[in-house]
Amino acid sequence: MEFGWSAEEEAFRAELLAFADANLPAGWTTRIPGEEPYSDFTVEFCRKLGAKGWLAPHWPEAYGGGGDVSPWRFTILSEELWAMGEPRGSQYMNTNWIGPAIIAAGTEDQKRRFLPPIAAGEALWCQGFSEPGAGSDLGAMSTKAVRDGDDYVITGEKVWTSYAGKAHHCFLLARTGDPAGEGQGISIFLVPMDAPGVSVAPIPSMLDIHVIHHLKFDAARVSAANRLGPENGAWPIVREALVNERVGAPRHIRAARVLDQVVAAAKAADRLEDRALAAAGEARAVCLAARALVHKVRQMGAGGRDPGALAYLARAAVVDAERAVADVAADLAGPEDLTSGSVTDGEFRTALIAGLGGGSYETQLNLVARLWLKLPKAA
C-alpha cells in the first residue's frame, strides 16, 4: 500500500498541463464541465488529444487505445481535464464508458466501426436511458424496438438526455421483449442520430450550465448490426457501463478547486470567519476522501475488471463532496455571487446534477446497502 504518483506519472501530468496551457483559450478553466459539450474548440481539442493518444490510453491498441494496463494515466487525464472545465466537452463520456461497453460486448464489426473514431476525437455520443415514465425504475421503460427483417423499428421517447444536440450516435435502451421475461426484455442499440424518425429538442431548465434534451423516436429504423450484445441482454452490459460512468467524472477534484477559489475570495474580502474556515476544511476532507475512494475503485476496475460495490459507494462520496463544497460556497457568498456564471452559482447547479446524473444518489445507496453491507433486498 502506497499512495504516491510515480516519476513517470508526474511527468505525464506536467506534460498534460503544459499542453492544456498552450491550447486552452483564456478564461476557459472557469467553465463548468458539460457547459460547452461540442463547440468548435472542444471538438478541435479532442482531435489534438486523440492524435497524442490521450483520449483512450486505457483501451486496447487494436481499437485506437494506448494499451495501458495501469489505470493512472487515464485517471490523471480525467482529473486534470475535468478540473479545468472539461475541454473534452461531451467526449469524456465516450472514453469513460461508451467505448468500454463496446469493447466488452461489441461484435468485431462494431468495435472496428465505433471505437477508432472515439479514440481519435471524431465521435459525439449521447445516452438514451430515462423516459417520461421510467427514471430510476429503468425496467419500466416503454420505448420499443420491433424486429423487421434486418432492422429494428424504434418508437418511443427519452428525456433529460445530455449532449444530444449534435450527437452522432445514441447509446439507447429499448424494449425488445416481455418485461417479465429474460433480462426484463431490454436491449441496447447504437442508434445513428441522423436516422429518419429521430428528433431532438432542448428542454428548458433552471440548470443554465447544462442543456438537457427530449429525444423522440418515431418508427426510426436501425440495422440489427447496431444492436449491442444479445437481444434482451442489456443489463449486464449496462451494469458495467454504469460502474464506469459513476466514477468517470472526477467531480470531487473540481469541487476542491472551487473551494480554494471561494475561500481565497472570502479571505480577500475579509469575511473568512473561523467557523467558515473550519467548514471549508471539513469540505476539503470530504473531497479528498472521495478522491481516495475513486482511486481505489480505479485500481480495482483496471483492465475491465469489476470493481464491485465500492464503485457505488465512491459515487455517493463524490456527490457528498459536490454538496459540501456548494454549501461552503453559499456560506461564504456575497450578493455578487448571485450573478449568472459566478463560481458559486455554477457550483450550486452542478452539485444538483451530481445527485442524479449517472443514476440517483438513492440508487447508489440501495446498491451499497445490498452489495456492500449485504442487507436484505428492500420489500
Place this chain on the structure above:
Amino acid sequence: MDFELDGAQAAVLARVDAALAQGPEDELFERLRSAGLAALNPLAATLAAERLSRAGAVTPFAVHALVLPLLFETDPGGVAAIAGTRGEGPVAFGAQANLLIRFEGDTAAAYRCDPARGTATQANYIYPLGRAVPEGQAIGRAPAAAVRRRMRLALAAEAVGALDAALAMTASYLTGREQFGRPLGAFQALQHRAAELAVRVEGARWLTRTAAWSDQDEDAALAAAHATRAARRMAWEAHQLHGARGFTDAYGLGRHTLRLQYLSIAMGGPGAHGGDAGRARWL
C-alpha cells in the same frame, strides 16, 4: 499508487492479529511491543492501530508507535500519556503513565512521572482516563506541530477501527432482527441510513491511510476531521438503528461508540481539526 497491502504491511497485521489472539488484554501492549510493533513507519503503524481498535482493544499502542519516535530514538519503555492539547484535564492512560508529553508553545516535551502519583478519573469512555504528575527536567522534545500530526493519525486510525466495528454490528443487527414480519434491513429508510454510514466509514479509512502515507500536517488534520465527523454520526445512528439492545453491556456496541465519542472530543471535534486543516491550506 497501490491500495493493496504489501508483504511487509500484511506481516504487521498478522503479528497484530497474533498478539490479539494470544492472551489477556492487560498484557496486550507488552506483547505488541515485544513483537517489534512499536517501531513501524507511519502507514504501517496506522494500519495496526486501526486493526487493534476494530478488535475493541484498549491500548496505548497508537501513541507509542506514531508519536514517541518523534521524541525518542529508542523505545523508552513504560506507558506514555499526552496532555494539554485542549487545556488541562484527564487524558487517556494518565493514571498509568510513567511518561507524560506536554505542549509548551511550539514544542512538545516529555517528562518522567510516577504512576503511583497519578490519579484516575471517574469516566466511562473505554480508555482509562486520569492525570499524571510530571517530574524533573524534560527528557525528550519534538516540534508541537509534528506531535499533533501523529496524534491525529493515531486518533483517526482508532476512530476508523471503531467505526468499522460499529457499522459491522449495525449491518448484522439489521439483517437478523425482524419486526413487522421482515428484517429491519429490508426497510429502505434504514438501508439508506446504513449506506450513508458506510460511505463515511470507507472515506475516513482511505483518507486516514493516505494521510499516514504522506505524513503531512494538513492531511492528518483532514483525516481527523473526516473521521471525527463520521464518529459523531455513527454514535447516533448505530444506537438508533439498534434500539435499546445496543445500550446493553452484553451486546457491546458501547465499546465502540463510547470510544468514538472520546475520540471526537480528545483533540477537539471535527470543526477543530477542519479549522487547523483550513489554516494550513489557506492562511
